[in-house]
Amino acid sequence: MTDLILSLDVTDRSEALRIAAAVAPEADAIKVGYPLVLAAGLGIAHDLAELGLPLIADFKVADIPNTNTLICEQVFAAGFSAVIAQGFPGPDSVLACVDAARAAGGECYVVAEMSHPGARTFFSEGVPERLCAIVAETGADGIIAPATRPERVRALREQVGTKKILSPGIGAQGGDPAAIAALVDGMIVGRSIYGAEDPAAAARAYAPYRR
């Protein structure tokens, strides 16, 4: 199964709800980041959860363990079903997110690699592999790895085995669903769906890769 995950990167509450409602029948999950939550309040998770899809909090949580716990407890209480954490604060910080996820029956994913140019500064030289080791050690559910680099996704698959890989950067950012769908568990698509004139139709275009 390769899920289609809508990255709902808009900051207007009503626009977010309108797009999410239109795309929901064509998608398997919705991912929300801080820009929307800061603008609309954490309560938007409750409204989005009513669409019946898993809701992923892409907060790239990156603090000390106790603060991570406080953030994640609120994330799950608000109606999210998964959280995305950064792994570089270390295994105890990740474990705090995993524990909060488990307590709520939810999931936790760790960023293993990012695709913007500056990411090469630190997400290199074996660091993504060490982040995958933290995923194994903490019992996290999987990793985030960029669809724009299928060869890296393939290498990280070796590291994470049957854990899930969710892959952003498909569509507007250049990731090719035909090249990436078979390698990952979730295709994360943002702009090319939410920015389309007909977001539902744009989402339907990914149907052949949703297996």
Next chain:
Amino acid sequence: MTDLILSLDVTDRSEALRIAAAVAPEADAIKVGYPLVLAAGLGIAHDLAELGLPLIADFKVADIPNTNTLICEQVFAAGFSAVIAQGFPGPDSVLACVDAARAAGGECYVVAEMSHPGARTFFSEGVPERLCAIVAETGADGIIAPATRPERVRALREQVGTKKILSPGIGAQGGDPAAIAALVDGMIVGRSIYGAEDPAAAARAYAPYRR
């Protein structure tokens, strides 16, 4: 000048406002993290800003440049005067925060080192020094470095020169203000003030180190 910065790590809105109002006359700035903002809404920044102190968003922003921009624009529009970013996502991600700060007449600080046990996994082997180089390269205003390790703060002072160092971990976490105040520009104190029966009196105890 060594500022006293209240780390307002509570999650109840009215408790936060009560403590902040009581401590404001004894402090130089207030630092707020995601747990409070998620619980109370970003609008709490407006209420806190009315106390007349600089307000620091300790969001440890750690995303791609465009998302960092969207987060920081909202931070400054809400009334914050500074933001704390993680440097791990790389120089372009930090620069996005610095640019948003500059556009709003605000400041941006980068986490150079963290003090929880797991932080040793990645914040080691020259990484804090590389993060300090990113501070110089992006024109960020300074770094965050742990008061629990004065010898590291001293080493990082060599790296950042006259840029500011703000230092958490003082008080309940073990950092000694007598050992750290002369090394840094801001002492960040949380629990030993907000958790005290008389937070204002607890803050006044730091007056000898506020120079």
